[in-house]
Amino acid sequence: MNTQDAKRVLETALICASQPLTLREMRSLFADELGADSVRNLLDELTRDWEGKGVELVALASGWRFQSRPELREYLDRLHPEKPPRYSRAVLETLAIIAYRQPVTRGDIEDIRGVVVASQIIKQLEDRGWIEAIGHRETPGRPALYATTKAFLDDLGLASLEQLPALDVGSEPPAFEALQGQLLDAPEEALADQPAAAEVPAESVAEPVADEAPVQPIPTQSLLGEDGTPPIPDPDPNDPPPQPQPESA
Template sequence: MDLPEVGRVVEAVLLCADEPMSINQLTKLFAEHDEVDRRLVLQAIEDLQGRWQDRGLALVEVAEGWRFQSRPAMQKYVELIHPEKPPRYSRAVMETLAIIAWCYPVTRGDIEDIRGVTMSSQIIKTLEDRGWIEVVGYRDGPGRPSLLGVTDQFWSDMGLQSRADLPPLESFHDALQADDEAYASLQQEIAITLDEPSAGEGKEGLADTSELTEQLERKSVQD
């Protein structure tokens, strides 16, 4: 099996797949062809990226693997065939998600320290049910509190590979050991990232529509 044929197989499978596929999964498709290895599959992907460069879809790598997704310029047209509105989350949920994404691993107490308010258990449940956060370990200390982190599904839904793709944010661990002024600075950075609430809304109200909020609330379109 030569490179063009490998490319056609990879292209067809990724276009029909419901979820991203890792390079290992793609390589296993050619188990009956000893001449097709990981290197050849990666070369086929690179060729496909070039062939799709000027089209409405792009072949991209996200945390869970490779997938085709619509380019940003196509988003408004794709949304016309998906008229249902994505779920809206409270500002408390969005702030919590932002803190976990930028600062993980963190405990519930860490999040409450940064936000300055007591956090409802429903916030964590909402994000867990969406598949965006999970328990990644436990902190040594009294009660061994759970450490929370974001999932590969979160990065894939955002069209990102890892935290390295996020805008820089002050280190949470540095802020933990600093004074109240450092906490205030970190809170301000998160508030700027999420945008301020719309007029008349309290901190716990629905967040104003912003580019980041829409990105966090809507899965990247794959078709």
């Protein structure tokens, strides 16, 4: 098969695929007769072929796909004028903390937000496929460690966590608003209606375990500045301040 025919096969497969295609899947189109480098060269050629058009070929966390260019989103939205519901402040703050500080436990998130993270919020993000438990911290109670998934990056149109919006302490917009904007720019089918999760009263916040190991931030990405101040917004005025519980005997 010559290069032009191979490129046409690859282009057709990418256009018809319902999900991003991995390099392994694309090689299977040619019964592995083409090496990984050859497939990458074809992808580079296709990327150049589609420059200046309304659709672009992009590399995401889980593979390659064709998608509409962001600057054309406002026109495409006219086909479906109903906007997907916005995610609640609590959900977006929780997602932002996990995205920039992963892996984290619920206790870590509660320490930053100042309120208890409702189980419904975690379940909503897990059901959406944006976060998952990747292990447990070896401390009393062995709390689950949460991290974002490839589906989260795919829905944001990103290939890696390093492409998340950069955070500067005290800068605007804060992390959760930046993510909200990107999530609303995702295809509507990726933003299915999700019920809002209610906050748990802050009186139930327990003191963090004294010997709990600190969470290491992703390189160059952190929700905390050097002074320990999180650049996410202060909690809602309706959120009561956290009240530590007395230590149990």
